[in-house]
Amino acid sequence: MTQAGQLAGTPGHASAPRAIVVGGGISGLVAARELSLTGHQVDVFEASPRFGGAVASHQVAGLDLDAGADSFAVRSTAVADLATELGLGASLQSPNPAGSWLYHAVDGAKRGGPRAMPMPATALLGIPADPWAEDVKTVIGAAGCVRAATDLAMPVTRRQAKEPISLGELVAARMGQAVLESLVTPIVAGVHSADPTTLDVDTVAPGLRAAMAEHHSLARGVAALRASAPAGSAVGGLAGGMHRLTGALLAELDAAGARLHPGTPVVSIARAEPSHDPSEDGWDVTVEGRETPESADRLVIATPGPAAVDLLAGLLPDAAALRPKTGHGIALVTLVVDQPELDAAPRGTGLLVAPGTPGIRAKALTHATAKWEWLADEAGPGTHVLRLSYGRLSDAPGTIPADDAVLRDIAIADASALLGVPVSAADVVGWDVVRHDAALPFATTGHRDRVEAFRTALAGHPGLEVVGAWLAGTGLASVVADTRARTSITAS
Template identity: 40%
Template sequence: MHVIVIGGGIAGLAAAHRLLLGGARVTLLEASPRLGGKLRVGEVAGVAVDLGAESMLARRPEGVDLARAVGLGDALQPPATAGATVWTRGALRPMPRGHVMGVPGDPAALDGVVSPEGVARIARDAELPATEVGEDVAVGRYVAERLGREVVDRLVEPLLGGVYAGDAYRLSMRAAVPQLYEAARAGRSLLAGVRALQERQAAAAAPAGPVFMGVDGGVGRLPAATAEACRAAGADLRTGTAVRALRRTGGPDGGGAGWRVETDDGGAVGALTADAVVLAVPAPAAARLLAAEAPAAAAELAAVEYASMAVVTLAFRRADLAAVPPGSGFLVPPVDGRTIKASTFSANKWAWSAERDPDLFVLRTSVGRYGEEDRLRCDDAELVSASRRDLAAAAGIAAEPVDTRVTRWDDGLPQYVVGHLDRVARVRDLVAALPGLAVCGAAYDGVGIPACVASARRAADETLARGDGAGAGQ
């Protein structure tokens, strides 16, 4: 069985890896010059840094399992510190404990981050009539109705912004924070629902190991290691090869169903045929490729919106800093009107980062949320200057950096707006009607590494199950 995987991000590579384990012959096509998608390692002042995602949820096993399967097991490292703060009301304040995406079980936990009036408003949740949830609801809208806007603006927004770069008042609670959705459906009081959730978690066996995991040298090493494992298993991985069109054909042996993939390799137009195709590209690209064969699915995918962002990495000499800031970094609520939305103190968070050059202090800031495209239209030097101003105001980091790097992720994060899961279900139903076609990636079941890997495994397993007895594509 010959399967063409379109897209060389972590979802496409994970799909290829899974297909190879299942005995398929795999050709992977990536339009850009490199593999890895939003996972990428670079250098600042000679030190390796992640230029995209820097960690993966370890309590969900798919990402860690893939890392071990492709030879990175010994390189897995948990964060050296998890002491995050929130920069709000003019100070760095400890991240409250005992919350679910910013929603507390105890209002007092938010004291300091939320005003006394805001804390009092949270306590009114027990008195309010039930708030209708229905099949889905925006996280911000529901939480604001139950607990007041301050909880959303000071905690929910920055936490969700770190994951989706999205607007809490548009993001789906069912898709983005399913635990809150279930708590909201369980009873009238949101606080009581969160407390019940926390009690169930406490009563259950505590999960072993850290919550998050990184990789020595950067989690951006994962795509290259997966690609190497795929090549060793016989996969044909091609970069710089754009897919122009996707068409159903008769099977390569003259019967059954197959696929013709029209390609453009640096101006050289060609075509490949296969028994099956796995589409592991962002929703807009998938919509374009499905327009001819699955127009209804293409229309659904074309409606998925994306947010752009930038990562600004800075390296300082420790000797130039008045004091090395503690903790892993801080989040910034958009209501405070700052440029950056977060900063990660990489040299504190990752032991391997500090070990590479003990004299350097490396950190990252992130800029850009949904609807903030204007902030990303400035040049790299302006993003660096804005980051430095915010770092000085928040953490007293006023030194001159010895090196900087700006990495832009245009349309990098899909927005899981209200109704997203229903849209995904419709897309999958429509795609399933076409033999030998599957979809996966960040646009469907989650934007984190484990979710993308799980999506890829699902697509690969469906392809293998439906392809028993298929002919050999060319």
């Protein structure tokens, strides 16, 4: 497979409508595939040296591992359908059902410091479907359950059901601070790298408020959403790693004659000179280092939000007010360790850490060989893959050490504390640090309304589409479904 395909010599290809995709992350590659399938000649321009964005690979201790996303939500079939179309259907897998744990310092002074406990089984983003469940009581105590259960009898207000509100504000109003601080915050901080009091509820939990209004409580709304989801695990993966999705997309694009341009930033876009028929007007795309603009009938912007808004500044002057914020970036530390005591998977498939937990700097730990059977088979008994995540949107710049070796040592200490099993530098047989700078979409309260305003403004420019997590929502399921819906238009 090559990273730069050649045009296919098929009859009529020269007269095919041309499409340009700016950005070669997963949304850009999915958009390029849809356009290719609908008869377009496609060029993909990616500023970095490689394609795939957060769905990429790296090799550690001889193992090919995910350097970014390692799973996808199965609330829809979007990712599974795409994987099947790409010939990866037989590789779809569910993770170990043991699930993940929580680690935080609730009542730490009374109970001897931070502690680990299994994640409540019936929760959605930590919001319990049953406030009286024993695994919920273990985390928030009897008093916390009493407060959470008031949600079952509390009327749903108009603000809670209809007006802009954060996930944290909704949870606190319906179920109280114990649920917010001990259940929701650790999970949201681990998954979205942010404080739930800043995140738009409709973006991070689509359909939750509608279900709450229909069933007259937040808990019953969560129960309804869980009941309507596919049976089994909430997430899925691919044997061999999610990065295989990127490889399969690139291979298909290459075979279809798409032209792939890594390390090729786009610096500006503009409407082409108007013709007598506005429906036939196209786009001019200026690529760094090239004097002559590239022309296209259709244009898809698939860059991170800030870059997209900057490219569109001349076309959508009001879009500057909709420019999303980004965090300071995250770092993923992968440790491959020789530690047979971890064969028992003492903390399930990993842990999510509450912000401010004493002695721990990681926001989450994934015990990858406990989570994925295929990886445990590849690594062999006694060898374990641990991935620790660092960086939240609330962190100050410079919170994550810039020196990889320093961060590795922090990760080793964190892994020992979180797993309850000693892990030393001598146990580490391989390690790597992957950094994603300012890469986190930040869906603050009212984000859904801002996205709708942006889409409305975009509708005045036929032939132009913008896709990506900053609009669709975080996660492969959201990105794949939205991108396919917006780009799978039959070529004229």
